[in-house]
Amino acid sequence: MSCHGAQLTVVCSSNITTSSSTTAINSQSHINNKPPLIQTPSQSTETITMPPTNLLLGKTAIITGGTTGIGRAITLAFLSQGANVAVNHLDLPSDAAHLTSLISEAPSLPGKFAHVKGDVRDPATGPALVSFALSAFGVSRLDICVSNAGICTFTPFLDITQSLFENTVRTNLDGAFYVVQAAARQMAQQDPPGGSIIGISSISALVGGAEQGHYTPTKAGVLSLMQSAACALGKYGIRANAILPGTVRTQLNEEDLKDEKKREYMEGRIPLGRIGEARDVAGPAVFLACEELSGYVTGAQVLVDGGLFVNLQ
Numbered sequence: 001m002s003c004h005g006a007q008l009t010v011v012c013s014s015n016i017t018t019s020s021s022t023t024a025i026n027s028q029s030h031i032n033n034k035p036p037l038i039q040t041p042s043q044s045t046e047t048i049t050m051p052p053t054n055l056l057l058g059k060t061a062i063i064t065g066g067t068t069g070i071g072r073a074i075t076l077a078f079l080s081q082g083a084n085v086a087v088n089h090l091d092l093p094s095d096a097a098h099l100t101s102l103i104s105e106a107p108s109l110p111g112k113f114a115h116v117k118g119d120v121r122d123p124a125t126g127p128a129l130v131s132f133a134l135s136a137f138g139v140s141r142l143d144i145c146v147s148n149a150g151i152c153t154f155t156p157f158l159d160i161t162q163s164l165f166e167n168t169v170r171t172n173l174d175g176a177f178y179v180v181q182a183a184a185r186q187m188a189q190q191d192p193p194g195g196s197i198i199g200i201s202s203i204s205a206l207v208g209g210a211e212q213g214h215y216t217p218t219k220a221g222v223l224s225l226m227q228s229a230a231c232a233l234g235k236y237g238i239r240a241n242a243i244l245p246g247t248v249r250t251q252l253n254e255e256d257l258k259d260e261k262k263r264e265y266m267e268g269r270i271p272l273g274r275i276g277e278a279r280d281v282a283g284p285a286v287f288l289a290c291e292e293l294s295g296y297v298t299g300a301q302v303l304v305d306g307g308l309f310v311n312l313q
Contacts, residue, residue, distance in 0.1 A: 145183035147222070150219075196289050248277065
């Protein structure tokens with residue numbers, strides 16, 4: 001299958017090839033969630049390949065909250081795949097170093113990068129980001145929208161204040177609706193119509209959290225928003241899907257993960273045996289953004305959690 005000139009093959013291949021050897025795997029190593037014990041041979045008949053490139057060549061994308069965490073990882077992945085990416089951010093002093101490094105890194109990647117200040121809680125921010133992207137890249141078409149901006153302050157249920165609850169809802173759910181609607185309006189009226197909308201939800205959309213009573217409802221809302229958007233926008237060729245990250249190390253939870261006992265408990269529950277990284281979410285985002293790879297996928301929820309959700313025992 002070809003995606004904008006990139007040849008995808010089921011069997012990995014490259015110029016790196018070595019001679020035959022045998023890899024022994026201890027089948028008992030998954031007991032108690034321990035990582036598999038693999039005796040890695042010095043040489044193997046398996047060949048190695050880099051991921052396909054140019055999957056999003058020439059596409060135009062917008063990403064909210066695109067300078068840190070998961071948003072940043074998706075931004076870099078899209079740029080690496082040839083997309084032109086416009087992100088918005090709050091321009092917080094605490095995020096200045098992240099923005100500076102992103103601006104520095106972007107020129108070495110195939111796609112073009114642009115950024116603008118914007119608060120997703122403001123209904124005008126979504127339409128403004130769409131207009132900014134089209135103007136910045138000199139195009140009349142928006143291909144991809146990633147609604148990513150979100151906040152989470154872990155707080156015991158009985159201590160959640162009205163202001164904390166309202167700010168979380170306004171950022172995570174209201175902000176998602178505003179940018180998704182703005183993107184959908186552009187995608188529906190362009191010629192030909194169509195595009196991919198990706199909502200960054202969370203595994204928290206499916207489960208509860210003792211200190212997330214203000215957060216989990218918003219992520220369930222993002223999942224529902226993507227499902228409703230899929231139903232409403234399919235006639236325009238617009239696909240809408242949700243990504244549900246599990247425990248992924250970002251600025252939102254870095255303090256929480258400093259608790260060694262809590263971190264070890266989470267790692268023990270995850271079948272793959274590790275906390276996720278922001279880059280783990282970027283690959284699924286590229287998949288959902290690429291029409292050739294996921295053109296018949298809409299209304300879906302993609303769990304990216306290392307198996308956490310299904311590990312009930």
